[in-house]
Amino acid sequence: MQKEMEPVGALSKVDGVGELSDQAKAWSEACRHLSPMVGSDAFERWFKAAQLGRAVDGVAVVEVPNEIHQVWIETNYIDELRAALGEVFEDLVQVRIEVVEAGEARGEGADAEDAGEKSPDWFPETLPDEVPDRFDKRLKRAGLNPSFTFDGFVVGANSQFAHAACEAVADGRGGAYNPLFIYGGPGLGKTHLMQAVGQEWLKRSVPAKVVYFTCERFTNEFIEAIRKGDLARFRNRYRSAELMLIDDVQFLSGKDRSQEEFFHTFNTLMDGRCQLILTSDRPASEIKQLEPRLVSRFECGLTVELQPPAFETRLAILHKKVEEWGVRVEEGIVRMLAERLKTNVRRLEGGLMRVGTYASLAGERVTQEKVEHLLRDLFREENSRQVTIDSIQRLVAEHFDIRLADMTSRRRPASIAGPRQVAMYLSRTLTKSSLIEIGEAFGGRDHGTVIHAVRKVAGLMETDGELRDRVERIQSDLRR
Numbered sequence: 001m002q003k004e005m006e007p008v009g010a011l012s013k014v015d016g017v018g019e020l021s022d023q024a025k026a027w028s029e030a031c032r033h034l035s036p037m038v039g040s041d042a043f044e045r046w047f048k049a050a051q052l053g054r055a056v057d058g059v060a061v062v063e064v065p066n067e068i069h070q071v072w073i074e075t076n077y078i079d080e081l082r083a084a085l086g087e088v089f090e091d092l093v094q095v096r097i098e099v100v101e102a103g104e105a106r107g108e109g110a111d112a113e114d115a116g117e118k119s120p121d122w123f124p125e126t127l128p129d130e131v132p133d134r135f136d137k138r139l140k141r142a143g144l145n146p147s148f149t150f151d152g153f154v155v156g157a158n159s160q161f162a163h164a165a166c167e168a169v170a171d172g173r174g175g176a177y178n179p180l181f182i183y184g185g186p187g188l189g190k191t192h193l194m195q196a197v198g199q200e201w202l203k204r205s206v207p208a209k210v211v212y213f214t215c216e217r218f219t220n221e222f223i224e225a226i227r228k229g230d231l232a233r234f235r236n237r238y239r240s241a242e243l244m245l246i247d248d249v250q251f252l253s254g255k256d257r258s259q260e261e262f263f264h265t266f267n268t269l270m271d272g273r274c275q276l277i278l279t280s281d282r283p284a285s286e287i288k289q290l291e292p293r294l295v296s297r298f299e300c301g302l303t304v305e306l307q308p309p310a311f312e313t314r315l316a317i318l319h320k321k322v323e324e325w326g327v328r329v330e331e332g333i334v335r336m337l338a339e340r341l342k343t344n345v346r347r348l349e350g351g352l353m354r355v356g357t358y359a360s361l362a363g364e365r366v367t368q369e370k371v372e373h374l375l376r377d378l379f380r381e382e383n384s385r386q387v388t389i390d391s392i393q394r395l396v397a398e399h400f401d402i403r404l405a406d407m408t409s410r411r412r413p414a415s416i417a418g419p420r421q422v423a424m425y426l427s428r429t430l431t432k433s434s435l436i437e438i439g440e441a442f443g444g445r446d447h448g449t450v451i452h453a454v455r456k457v458a459g460l461m462e463t464d465g466e467l468r469d470r471v472e473r474i475q476s477d478l479r480r
């Protein structure tokens with residue numbers, strides 16, 4: 001349960017500000033302290049567009065409009081900002097700066113609905129006037145990001161096969177690859193590649209109807225359509241296209257009604273000879289609580305994997321971005337980023353963007369020590385292997401030589417139920433997930449089953465040395 005921070009009595013000093021929310025009052029009060037600390041010029045430049053987001057559990061989140069503000073404030077004014085907010089919240093422990101783009105919801109709940117949203121308005125009825133070029137208009141209408149092109153994608157051994165499959169679909173040789181199912185970890189270019197196919201279709205065939213959407217959006221719009229009693233319109237929108245690009249299908253996990261709707265959408269599109277490209281963070285057969293009939297539909301075309309790129313590919317990606325963005329970063333620093341940021345191209349890009357921005361604003365040579373400081377959170381994320389229920393289930397299944405699917409199945413022989421209980425125990429002790437979340441992740445079991453498993457494994461570990469050794473070995477593998 002999160003606890004909202006109570007501003008100290010100082011807030012009353014800004015009572016005169018009328019209708020403002022508590023958040024706005026607290027920020028206004030913090031600014032009163034901050035402005036003299038940083039000087040009015042710096043305040044105008046860096047804090048005018050900022051505002052206070054969440055303030056819970058000792059953490060105050062300051063929202064800024066872009067990464068330039070974020071990096072600059074973190075690097076130059078974090079102490080002053082902490083001191084100013086400390087005047088307002090006496091239980092302040094940490095200050096975080098987050099980028100919130102214009103138009104995004106602010107403060108509490110800003111992350112829920114919009115998270116992961118990548119496309120602009122979906123099939124707007126009228127196109128906005130500010131889009132000057134016709135091709136740009138068509139990209140926008142399809143929901144495509146103009147920078148996700150084949151030219152902008154660096155191919156390495158990690159992506160060769162996926163790239164070749166996408167090129168085949170792009171130039172019409174991919175008839176048998178339907179659906180094309182691309183899977184791989186976060187930030188490895190799945191969306192980029194699938195949208196590159198979309199751009200090619202739009203370029204070549206003039207009236208091609210290309211549509212991109214995320215499964216999160218599909219689910220949200222489906223719920224909304226049910227609420228408004230407007231399913232016919234929803235179906236009309238989702239069931240007519242020549243090329244349908246469907247991102248993040250793992251989002252359908254456990255959402256039974258959306259899966260049912262999606263199943264019919266999928267069939268209608270396939271019957272209508274629509275080419276489909278799907279992406280997921282894992283193979284279809286490993287998406288939990290996904291109906292078997294959907295798994296088999298997803299697997300009936302071609303499945304390709306995107307893996308993390310090797311050092312040379314990471315370097316080539318960085319060189320390409322340096323050129324594209326026109327940033328000036330020394331080769332030694334570029335190599336340092338390629339060496340240290342290995343698992344996620346989005347993070348690699350983020351690192352380069354921050355260093356490049358800093359270099360141009362500070363007008364000074366960026367040293368390796370500076371980069372250590374600027375990117376400390378990215379380096380930390382890179383090094384800390386996050387223990388998730390998912391990784392626990394995988395590793396326990398491997399250690400006990402059972403199928404991953406048995407973690408969520410109803411099967412009860414001791415050779416399966418035992419390891420499953422070990423996995424529940426580890427999920428409870430190594431992650432922050434609640435009993436209910438753990439039960440859900442293990443095939444929709446109730447929280448009593450999880451409590452029983454945790455107690456049982458903890459008790460057995462007291463008396464059974466062999467089991468204890470096994471569990472400890474799994475624990476240390478998880479942390480590695």
Ligand SMILES: Nc1ncnc2c1ncn2[C@@H]1O[C@H](COP(=O)(O)OP(=O)(O)OP(=O)(O)O)[C@@H](O)[C@H]1O
Nearest residue numbers: 152153154185186187188189190191192317345346
């Ligand atoms: N091989 C590559 N060459 C150039 N840019 C790349 C490459 N791979 C990824 N990128 C860039 O990295 C960023 C993240 O890629 P993308 O959004 O396609 O990842 P994703 O796999 O869809 O991630 P997620 O699963 O988190 O949605 C994008 O800006 C993309 O342009």
